[in-house]
Amino acid sequence: MSEKKRSQLITHEDYWAIWIGAALIIIGMLLYIPGPPDETADFDKLNEKMAKEASIAGDSLKTIGWYEILFEKEAIKGSSEPVGKFLKNLLSKPHKWNSNPIHSFVMSDDAADEKAASLSARLIKARDLEFLTKSKALKSQEAAMNAGFRDYDLNRQVRNDIDRWIMAREELKTVEKKIPKRGYNQIIYLFFLAIILAGLFGIGMMAMQHNFIKFFAGFFFIFLIATIAYFIAANQTMSELGLGYAIWAILLGLIISNTVGTPKLVKSAVQTEYFIKTGLVLLGAEVLFEKILQIGLPGLLVAWVVTPVVIISSFTFGRRVLKGISNELNITMSSAVSVCGVSAAIATAAACKAKKEELTLAVGLSLIFTAIMMVLMPAFIKLTNMGEILGGAWMGGVIDSTGAVAAAGAFLGPKALYVAATIKMIQNILIGLVAFVVAIYWAVKIENKDSGTNTSAMEIWYRFPKFVIGFAAASIVASIVSASLGSDMAYTVFDNGVIRGFTKGLRGWMFCLAFTSIGLSTNFRELKEHFKGGKPFWLYIFGQTFNLLLTLLIAWLAFYILFPGITKLI
Numbered sequence: 001m002s003e004k005k006r007s008q009l010i011t012h013e014d015y016w017a018i019w020i021g022a023a024l025i026i027i028g029m030l031l032y033i034p035g036p037p038d039e040t041a042d043f044d045k046l047n048e049k050m051a052k053e054a055s056i057a058g059d060s061l062k063t064i065g066w067y068e069i070l071f072e073k074e075a076i077k078g079s080s081e082p083v084g085k086f087l088k089n090l091l092s093k094p095h096k097w098n099s100n101p102i103h104s105f106v107m108s109d110d111a112a113d114e115k116a117a118s119l120s121a122r123l124i125k126a127r128d129l130e131f132l133t134k135s136k137a138l139k140s141q142e143a144a145m146n147a148g149f150r151d152y153d154l155n156r157q158v159r160n161d162i163d164r165w166i167m168a169r170e171e172l173k174t175v176e177k178k179i180p181k182r183g184y185n186q187i188i189y190l191f192f193l194a195i196i197l198a199g200l201f202g203i204g205m206m207a208m209q210h211n212f213i214k215f216f217a218g219f220f221f222i223f224l225i226a227t228i229a230y231f232i233a234a235n236q237t238m239s240e241l242g243l244g245y246a247i248w249a250i251l252l253g254l255i256i257s258n259t260v261g262t263p264k265l266v267k268s269a270v271q272t273e274y275f276i277k278t279g280l281v282l283l284g285a286e287v288l289f290e291k292i293l294q295i296g297l298p299g300l301l302v303a304w305v306v307t308p309v310v311i312i313s314s315f316t317f318g319r320r321v322l323k324g325i326s327n328e329l330n331i332t333m334s335s336a337v338s339v340c341g342v343s344a345a346i347a348t349a350a351a352c353k354a355k356k357e358e359l360t361l362a363v364g365l366s367l368i369f370t371a372i373m374m375v376l377m378p379a380f381i382k383l384t385n386m387g388e389i390l391g392g393a394w395m396g397g398v399i400d401s402t403g404a405v406a407a408a409g410a411f412l413g414p415k416a417l418y419v420a421a422t423i424k425m426i427q428n429i430l431i432g433l434v435a436f437v438v439a440i441y442w443a444v445k446i447e448n449k450d451s452g453t454n455t456s457a458m459e460i461w462y463r464f465p466k467f468v469i470g471f472a473a474a475s476i477v478a479s480i481v482s483a484s485l486g487s488d489m490a491y492t493v494f495d496n497g498v499i500r501g502f503t504k505g506l507r508g509w510m511f512c513l514a515f516t517s518i519g520l521s522t523n524f525r526e527l528k529e530h531f532k533g534g535k536p537f538w539l540y541i542f543g544q545t546f547n548l549l550l551t552l553l554i555a556w557l558a559f560y561i562l563f564p565g566i567t568k569l570i
Contacts, residue, residue, distance in 0.1 A: 194223040
């Protein structure tokens with residue numbers, strides 16, 4: 001290996017994003033996979049019972065007994081083990097709060113008992129609703145069983161009643177999660193998490209020939225702002241409005257940078273791309289091929305046909321109709337509106353070397369419209385009686401943020417949540433592919449045209465965002481490991497261990513640190529220059545409107561015209 005290649009592996013930011021992301025994924029696997037919960041020994045017996053329940057109604061429907069066994073299996077989680085509970089506390093964001101902000105960080109045992117008592121009436125109501133909906137579903141199932149599960153109308157009634165029971169059960173679980181079992185002090189865990197992350201990223205900064213001490217000291221300021229952003233987003237009102245941590249992290253950073261100014265010591269720790277690239281590598285481990293295959297060709301059509309069409313159409317509209325908008329801002333916003341919002345914007349901005357102000361503008365518009373659509377789309381879908389599956393597919397392909405997609409899908413029902421989240425996961429795969437294509441296109445077409453010179457293959461490789469390799473590798477390795485474990489064990493120790501118990505929490509913090517850094521490094525005067533004439537706004541409006549219409553059309557064709565058989569199985 002040449003000295004230059006070896007040097008880049010140590011001193012290049014993209015490679016350090018890969019090394020850190022890979023190390024964390026490996027650590028997660030070592031923590032969760034070797035020692036699964038004792039209850040996993042019961043999987044064979046539970047699967048036998050499940051098979052018997054499945055044979056009762058055949059392909060007509062899944063019985064209540066089948067779902068009860070499924071819920072029993074899903075309750076077995078690696079994150080419920082001692083190591084999982086510790087990591088949950090360590091990586092936890094500020095807690096949800098309403099009237100008392102202190103409870104977001106600290107709550108005494110007496111206060112926990114008081115809160116539990118205040119929720120007792122809601123808990124009883126949720127339990128009663130769960131009992132009533134289950135009782136109704138049992139009666140419907142008995143009637144369908146007496147008809148040999150051959151009556152279409154009776155079978156449909158059973159499915160509808162079971163869906164209502166599942167929704168009532170989810171509401172009960174939501175209430176139960178809000179009831180604290182004992183007091184807590186999150187401040188201690190936040191302090192240790194800040195030290196761990198500062199040291200982890202600091203090692204990379206030192207290898208990239210930056211001052212470790214300055215970064216380490218400045219990092220705590222950024223972590224503090226990120227924590228405050230999580231704290232504001234944890235407020236019940238903000239949560240209901242869909243105003244997540246990303247908006248507050250950017251806004252707080254902007255306020256500081258445009259008033260008192262970002263402190264000089266902190267500037268060395270403002271590493272937007274370093275944080276987000278590492279988070280994107282971790283995101284790759286969440287994109288599992290087996291989950292993509294579960295929804296089949298309809299999901300692939302919605303995610304992979306619409307996305308490139310919207311990117312190309314939006315970029316073309318920006319160049320030929322709006323004009324005056326920079327190519328870098330154009331492609332960054334076009335990717336944000338069509339793929340996955342912030343993540344796609346940052347990956348694309350790195351590929352085309354967009355200015356930080358252009359990235360900030362694309363991210364800001366994406367976050368604003370995500371919050372709006374997260375509220376309006378479920379309401380519109382319910383108003384028009386569109387149906388859960390079509391509505392879920394529509395939201396999964398249009399709403400930019402993965403978290404917002406899940407929240408909007410849950411509002412409609414379990415089927416909408418499943419379809420929306422799966423399609424968004426399929427779409428996330430395109431983040432790396434889009435960055436790869438943009439890097440090549442920019443090097444071969446855009447920059448060649450501007451400079452009048454030809455670009456070599458090595459030049460394309462040098463400017464290619466290397467962290468995309470980490471994203472793809474994490475997805476491939478995670479998919480192989482998950483498949484080798486089997487579906488039950490994979491759900492227990494990988495999905496609800498390695499991912500939801502460890503890497504996903506870390507990814508959330510890295511994204512929040514990146515959003516905070518975006519705000520701290522952006523000046524309104526510089527941002528204003530890129531917003532002249534409101535052209536970026538109209539570009540986003542065009543892209544999102546076209547995305548809304550095309551996604552709805554393709555989702556309807558895919559799920560109801562081309563593959564109705566798959567839709568019936570969901």
